[in-house]
Amino acid sequence: MSHLLKNKNLKELAKIYDWVSMCTHCGNCKYGYEYGAATNFAAMLCVQGDKFNFDSYRGSRGKVSLARSLLHNRIGWSDKVAHVLFTCTSCGACQQMCETDIKPWILRMFETLRYEAWKQNVAIPENIKAWSSTIGTLYNPYKEPHENRLDWLPSDVRASLPKKAEYIYFAGCTASYRRKQLARATVSLLQKLKVDFTVVEDEWCCASPLLRTGQYDLAAKFVEHNKALPEKYGASTFITTCSGCYRTLGRDYTMDAPEGYADKYGKMTGVKVLHTTHLLEEMLKKGEIEFTGSFNKKVTYHDPCHLGRHAEVYETPRNVLKAVPGLELVEMYRNRKFSFCCGAGGGVRGGFADYSLETAGKRVKEAEATGAELVTSACPFCYTNLADAIELNKSPLKMEDVVEIIEPIVRRK
Amino acid sequence: MARGNNEILANLEQIVGPEYVSNEEADLQPYTWDMTWAEPRMPDYVVMPKTVTEIQRILRLANHRKIPVVPYCNGTNIGGLCVPEEGGIIMDLKKMDRILKIDPETCYAVIEPGVSHAAFSAALKATNPQWKGEEFSKGFEFGWGVHPPSASVLAMAINHGIGHLNGRLGINSQLMSSMEVVLPTGEVAKIGSCAYSDSWHSFLPLPRMDGLFTGWLGTTGIVTKLGVWIFPIRPYRDVLTIAAASAEDITNYMVRWRHYSLCDEVTAVSWWLAQIPIVFPYSPKPADAPEFFSYTVISGWSEEELAYKRKMWKEVVEKERAKGTKLIDFEYPPEAKKGRTELPSRIVGSTKNYSKSCGGGIAWPGTFAPCKSWPILYEKWKEIYIRHGLSPATRFTDYQGAHYGMLRCMTPFNKRDPASVQAARDAMVECVRAGLPEGMLPYKPPVEYQNELNAVADAGYLYLMAKIKDMLDPNNIMNPGKLGIR
Numbered sequence: 001m002s003h004l005l006k007n008k009n010l011k012e013l014a015k016i017y018d019w020v021s022m023c024t025h026c027g028n029c030k031y032g033y034e035y036g037a038a039t040n041f042a043a044m045l046c047v048q049g050d051k052f053n054f055d056s057y058r059g060s061r062g063k064v065s066l067a068r069s070l071l072h073n074r075i076g077w078s079d080k081v082a083h084v085l086f087t088c089t090s091c092g093a094c095q096q097m098c099e100t101d102i103k104p105w106i107l108r109m110f111e112t113l114r115y116e117a118w119k120q121n122v123a124i125p126e127n128i129k130a131w132s133s134t135i136g137t138l139y140n141p142y143k144e145p146h147e148n149r150l151d152w153l154p155s156d157v158r159a160s161l162p163k164k165a166e167y168i169y170f171a172g173c174t175a176s177y178r179r180k181q182l183a184r185a186t187v188s189l190l191q192k193l194k195v196d197f198t199v200v201e202d203e204w205c206c207a208s209p210l211l212r213t214g215q216y217d218l219a220a221k222f223v224e225h226n227k228a229l230p231e232k233y234g235a236s237t238f239i240t241t242c243s244g245c246y247r248t249l250g251r252d253y254t255m256d257a258p259e260g261y262a263d264k265y266g267k268m269t270g271v272k273v274l275h276t277t278h279l280l281e282e283m284l285k286k287g288e289i290e291f292t293g294s295f296n297k298k299v300t301y302h303d304p305c306h307l308g309r310h311a312e313v314y315e316t317p318r319n320v321l322k323a324v325p326g327l328e329l330v331e332m333y334r335n336r337k338f339s340f341c342c343g344a345g346g347g348v349r350g351g352f353a354d355y356s357l358e359t360a361g362k363r364v365k366e367a368e369a370t371g372a373e374l375v376t377s378a379c380p381f382c383y384t385n386l387a388d389a390i391e392l393n394k395s396p397l398k399m400e401d402v403v404e405i406i407e408p409i410v411r412r413k
Numbered sequence: 414m415a416r417g418n419n420e421i422l423a424n425l426e427q428i429v430g431p432e433y434v435s436n437e438e439a440d441l442q443p444y445t446w447d448m449t450w451a452e453p454r455m456p457d458y459v460v461m462p463k464t465v466t467e468i469q470r471i472l473r474l475a476n477h478r479k480i481p482v483v484p485y486c487n488g489t490n491i492g493g494l495c496v497p498e499e500g501g502i503i504m505d506l507k508k509m510d511r512i513l514k515i516d517p518e519t520c521y522a523v524i525e526p527g528v529s530h531a532a533f534s535a536a537l538k539a540t541n542p543q544w545k546g547e548e549f550s551k552g553f554e555f556g557w558g559v560h561p562p563s564a565s566v567l568a569m570a571i572n573h574g575i576g577h578l579n580g581r582l583g584i585n586s587q588l589m590s591s592m593e594v595v596l597p598t599g600e601v602a603k604i605g606s607c608a609y610s611d612s613w614h615s616f617l618p619l620p621r622m623d624g625l626f627t628g629w630l631g632t633t634g635i636v637t638k639l640g641v642w643i644f645p646i647r648p649y650r651d652v653l654t655i656a657a658a659s660a661e662d663i664t665n666y667m668v669r670w671r672h673y674s675l676c677d678e679v680t681a682v683s684w685w686l687a688q689i690p691i692v693f694p695y696s697p698k699p700a701d702a703p704e705f706f707s708y709t710v711i712s713g714w715s716e717e718e719l720a721y722k723r724k725m726w727k728e729v730v731e732k733e734r735a736k737g738t739k740l741i742d743f744e745y746p747p748e749a750k751k752g753r754t755e756l757p758s759r760i761v762g763s764t765k766n767y768s769k770s771c772g773g774g775i776a777w778p779g780t781f782a783p784c785k786s787w788p789i790l791y792e793k794w795k796e797i798y799i800r801h802g803l804s805p806a807t808r809f810t811d812y813q814g815a816h817y818g819m820l821r822c823m824t825p826f827n828k829r830d831p832a833s834v835q836a837a838r839d840a841m842v843e844c845v846r847a848g849l850p851e852g853m854l855p856y857k858p859p860v861e862y863q864n865e866l867n868a869v870a871d872a873g874y875l876y877l878m879a880k881i882k883d884m885l886d887p888n889n890i891m892n893p894g895k896l897g898i899r
Contacts, residue, residue, distance in 0.1 A: 003828040033531040033562035042535035055443035069442040080439040
């Protein structure tokens with residue numbers, strides 16, 4: 001019998017075989033689809049399948065099949081297996097479409113497969129290996145010195161921030177080292193809105209890149225460290241501008257498997273996690289924000305996978321954008337739960353830069369087709385990839401984060 | 414790890430480009446198995462052609478090297494049809510995904526094998542029926558069946574798949590109008606009206622050569638283009654439901670109702686199939702629950718037309734009740750009703766009904782059977798299924814008129830448990846064996862069913878089938894092992 005669990009060396013994967021074996025191989029996951037009196041949607045959503053074509057790459061079915069083939073000892077590990085595993089952006093589109101009992105476990109299974117891959121002699125992408133070799137001491141995947149983490153923060157602002165506060169603005173690695181203007185805009189926004197917040201010098205990477213690429217052992221000390229920050233700084237809430245940080249702090253730190261990793265690292269309790277757009281939406285609802293100007297542009301919003309499909313936050317950023325005077329919000333064909341990934345997630349931006357940018361280029365073309373002048377998002381990682389694709393493709397589009405749109409034209413009422 | 418040999422790999426790379434061929438096990442493994450009990454079998458290559466010329470070249474190579482070729486679109490046929498019995502080349506056709514034509518006046522479309530139901534339904538809904546520039550109504554539809562949205566329209570049609578219009582128009586292979594085929598030896602042939610002009614509207618009045626490629630399970634060639642009839646979406650639709658105490662009672666009702674040819678579909682499901690998920694393993698139904706639940710979909714161009722159909726349906730129910738048929742009123746769940754009225758919805762393409770917590774296995778004895786055999790066979794199947802610890806999750810569906818319809822039994826099983834797999838396979842094969850004398854014929858049959866069929870087939874029929882197969886495919890490269898004759 002070929003469906004028996006024969007390879008018990010893959011212990012982490014074997015642990016979730018009960019769920020892996022729930023996949024019927026039906027193929028719902030391979031295509032985005034919704035139809036009815038009010039809707040008429042059909043489009044390819046799997047970034048990886050769109051690029052690499054074979055069923056091994058397409059939707060969760062290919063990866064489930066891979067997991068089963070490995071557990072059944074039908075195939076062995078190879079560089080090709082690693083390629084299939086590490087070219088998935090973990091965008092969650094396949095999970096969105098799945099209707100069987102494996103559904104909540106799909107992303108966890110991808111990460112577990114990657115965890116197992118690290119123990120094999122297979123071609124993990126060199127760049128992932130490179131940042132993995134230093135993240136344990138530098139606490140960021142960009143190979144930047146930890147002591148420079150707050151360099152983005154003007155010294156006078158830094159000096160003015162309280163030591164203890166209700167909110168910790170968790171800037172994340174991408175904004176701290178690569179999109180510093182976004183981190184600065186966020187701090188400025190929080191100041192304008194008179195939010196009781198601070199920024200902490202001992203913030204470490206949230207561990208998203210480690211968890212998404214299956215580096216469970218290395219992730220442990222990051223989770224443990226960051227979980228202790230709220231108590232240390234008297235805070236009740238993490239606030240993030242990064243969707244990856246939001247997903248990781250808000251789900252991986254706080255929820256049991258399969259949604260999070262509390263089963264591995266213990267549960268963060270008594271701490272709220274908000275995305276910046278949550279805070280803005282809440283304050284707008286309460287009438288605490290006054291617009292001092294307008295933003296007279298046609299804008300399209302790109303759903304970050306970590307905020308959208310992973311955390312099901314679709315309307316919050318849209319509600320914020322709709323409140324901006326002068327801003328005309330237009331949708332791409334693929335939006336919300338049927339969004340198309342920017343191509344950066346799951347370690348793909350680091351591991352396969354060309355493919356990642358090619359994917360972002362497809363998304364930029366889709367944004368152009370809306371007639372928008374500007375594409376916005378709520379994640380610095382999506383920002384980076386889309387902005388690079390805009391430049392590479394000489395697109396007329398501009399890119400700004402939601403925070404960057406809002407910050408110049410608001411004040412606290 | 415790589416399979417096959419490097420020379421053939423290089424030949425295939427020359428034909429389609431290195432990006433679109435692989436002999437790596439990591440790429441081959443999803444093609445080794447499907448939902449059914451079919452034992453996984455590894456192909457040696459997977460190749461993704463984009464053009465007819467590439468397909469011709471691949472088939473010529475395969476003939477030259479005597480390599481099996483298995484046509485593949487999505488692998489969701491529930492018959493193990495794409496599992497490569499003898500290895501060889503999986504010809505994955507999903508890159509050939511163009512909708513080549515939608516003719517809103519003559520009401521047909523021409524599609525390639527990789528066109529999914531999702532893409533096709535979206536395109537048809539966006540096209541309006543018209544004549545000389547005047548639009549008559551909104552949107553077209555085709556027969557949307559029970560399948561995932563990624564399933565191939567073409568593959569389903571040529572393998573006698575069913576759709577939601579089967580009560581009104583017949584099964585999807587009856588909606589085909591023309592085709593283009595690459596023969597196993599590499600020649601291209603057009604069949605039907607497209608053989609004479611660029612009009613793909615009909616096979617008739619020509620000799621029905623499409624029969625050489627329909628229902629042959631991909632063993633006689635690669636259909637590269639298919640013309641299908643499409644139909645205006647009727648703006649009014651409703652679902653009428655009734656339950657019954659027995660298979661006999663529900664069949665009596667269905668036969669009388671479909672006699673009037675007023676519905677798009679009439680289907681009945683046993684109590685076990687009506688449960689989400691299907692009860693697995695078997696447990697008895699509550700004593701007071703009906704044995705069968707039936708829905709029928711009516712459609713029309715006005716509320717008056719719908720009202721007339723409702724009136725006629727009520728008359729049918731009353732006449733049957735007056736006769737003593739035990740029919741029971743019941744309310745259709747809103748989600749299910751939406752699924753039937755807003756076709757093709759995801760509920761229809763869902764597998765959740767079948768697969769909850771049962772180890773990922775799904776199969777069926779899916780058959781075409783004369784309606785009078787339904788209650789007889791249901792009782793036989795029920796005994797067989799319960800004896801094997803399985804629920805008799807049975808469905809009857811009428812196909813266009815008073816002739817025959819679907820009789821099948823959705824069977825979840827646990828692939829991780831050899832005893833469960835064996836029980837499912839044994840039960841299903843036994844059901845097929847029991848059904849053949851009653852006129853029942855399995856569709857999209859797994860190899861085991863094909864063997865049962867061949868054992869009782871007319872000798873002349875098998876002789877002719879073998880002769881046609883030999884003529885078209887002299888080296889037996891096309892999906893070998895599936896017909897049980899070569």
